[in-house]
Amino acid sequence: MSNFGTPDSILLSRIFLLHSNPRHEPFDSEAEAITYLCEKEDVYSLARDVVKFGLNPIELCGVIPADKKKTGGTFFVAEGNRRICALKLLSDPELAPPKYRKQFAKLAEGWTPVKTVTAVKFEDIETIRIWLDRIHNGAQGGIGRRQWNAEQKARFDGGNKNKASQALLDYAEQVGMITPEQREGKLTTVQRFLSNQTFRESLGFDQDNPEQPSRTRPKEDFDTILKRFVRDLVGKEDVNSRMNKEDIVKYARPLNNIRGLTGNRIDSEPLNEGASAGKTKATRKKKPKKPEKAKHVQYEEEIFQALKGYGNKKLESLYHSICDIELEHHSPLIAVGMWSFFETLTGCQGRKDGTDFHGYLAPSKLSNMGIVGKTTALSEALKRISQFGNTTKHHAVLAAFAGDQLNNDMTALKDVVLKCVDDASNKAP
Numbered sequence: 001m002s003n004f005g006t007p008d009s010i011l012l013s014r015i016f017l018l019h020s021n022p023r024h025e026p027f028d029s030e031a032e033a034i035t036y037l038c039e040k041e042d043v044y045s046l047a048r049d050v051v052k053f054g055l056n057p058i059e060l061c062g063v064i065p066a067d068k069k070k071t072g073g074t075f076f077v078a079e080g081n082r083r084i085c086a087l088k089l090l091s092d093p094e095l096a097p098p099k100y101r102k103q104f105a106k107l108a109e110g111w112t113p114v115k116t117v118t119a120v121k122f123e124d125i126e127t128i129r130i131w132l133d134r135i136h137n138g139a140q141g142g143i144g145r146r147q148w149n150a151e152q153k154a155r156f157d158g159g160n161k162n163k164a165s166q167a168l169l170d171y172a173e174q175v176g177m178i179t180p181e182q183r184e185g186k187l188t189t190v191q192r193f194l195s196n197q198t199f200r201e202s203l204g205f206d207q208d209n210p211e212q213p214s215r216t217r218p219k220e221d222f223d224t225i226l227k228r229f230v231r232d233l234v235g236k237e238d239v240n241s242r243m244n245k246e247d248i249v250k251y252a253r254p255l256n257n258i259r260g261l262t263g264n265r266i267d268s269e270p271l272n273e274g275a276s277a278g279k280t281k282a283t284r285k286k287k288p289k290k291p292e293k294a295k296h297v298q299y300e301e302e303i304f305q306a307l308k309g310y311g312n313k314k315l316e317s318l319y320h321s322i323c324d325i326e327l328e329h330h331s332p333l334i335a336v337g338m339w340s341f342f343e344t345l346t347g348c349q350g351r352k353d354g355t356d357f358h359g360y361l362a363p364s365k366l367s368n369m370g371i372v373g374k375t376t377a378l379s380e381a382l383k384r385i386s387q388f389g390n391t392t393k394h395h396a397v398l399a400a401f402a403g404d405q406l407n408n409d410m411t412a413l414k415d416v417v418l419k420c421v422d423d424a425s426n427k428a429p
Helices: 030-040 043-053 081-091 098-108 125-136 150-157 160-174 187-194 197-203 219-235 245-257 301-310 313-324 327-349 363-368 375-394 403-412 414-427
Strands: 006-011 015-017 061-065 075-079 116-121
Touching: 015 030, 015 081, 030 043, 030 081, 043 081, 043 098, 061 125, 075 081, 075 116, 075 125, 081 098, 160 187, 160 219, 187 197, 187 219, 187 245, 197 219, 197 245, 219 245, 245 301, 301 313, 301 414, 313 327, 327 375, 327 403, 327 414, 363 375, 375 403, 403 414
Parallel strands: 015 075, 061 116
Antiparallel strands: 006 116, 061 075
16 A cells, blocks of 8 residues: 555445544543544534535545454544444444434434445555644644635635625725735624624615625715724724624714715615626616615714713713614604704703794794705704604604605704704803
8 A cells, every 4th residue: 555545445344443543532442432422523413414415525534454464354544533433323323322322313214324435545543644634733834724714714605794794805905905914804893893784874885785795875985984994993993803783883973974075875886896897788777776775864973972062961862862773663763752852952042832943943043043055944854853753742643754854854954953052052051
């Protein structure tokens, strides 16, 4: 036999478990080795996989002669003890420890016994030792078997969340935001952030089609926010894998207020601009994708900071809830919350009880407060919020279900809210 081993087809009945396998302390018998492998090395799970898929054809067992003086005799398993053990117990469940026999017997009912095994013959344990070392002792600077890291597993597994995170990192590397070395070990953190809806909205990332993740912001805006995220991801201080949902939301919201953003939203476009270059003319003429609905009322860090400075905990809490609750399923609740927010805010500003807030914030009042622009349109937005809130509160059936409209009105009224907070602060004792 060659020092490098010779593949051959060997009868399973001629192969025995090695009593001194590195997986366990030396045993006196094969029965002891079988008991150990069943109890400590998940042989039943392996046997179940063998029944379902067969032996792995790209991974052979390695054997050495049980007795060098006999030609063509029996062999010990030097590599593949678990596999040979699984085959033996499927062929004869009585060889299993008593408490496992019924399990193996049931497993073997739908299985066609294997009579021969393709294995590589080696002269002795010393001859095969170098290859056992390469398989079982880690990467060893590149000469051994290297395990896939999280990113490589993602490429292989192809899970939807993995694909989206992988695509985002690929894009960031492609446009020069991150180097191959910097992105190592970052995939799970990116997955954690992309699983958070608030973060996806702030970034403008659409992963509905994992085969082609898209952006819902103009490229310049998207790149600006992604560049900030990648910077924090590499720095590990503001973005790390230990952050929980609340931490991620707290990080994500201020991203909407990075200087230079237009704040515009667009129909979903592929991350890579050239992704659609190869499409046929017929494909390009498909109907445009319907714009994505807002998932939350847009959070404004400037409003939150103004409320925090004013010191009214009720207003802070109402604003947090309005922006935190999902619009799709809770728009009636948000409508009432927005009504309560403006009632409270204008009350702090000096509104009398007999006047509703949209009447109080009439176009003339808005102009006097320094609001520049279409004050009549802003007054109409306040009127809608008042009507939505009152209808939802008092009518037995009718309620506000127009989440997009609620978000649009609250976003449009940002300057009004800030002026009201500033006015209330000036009037505070």
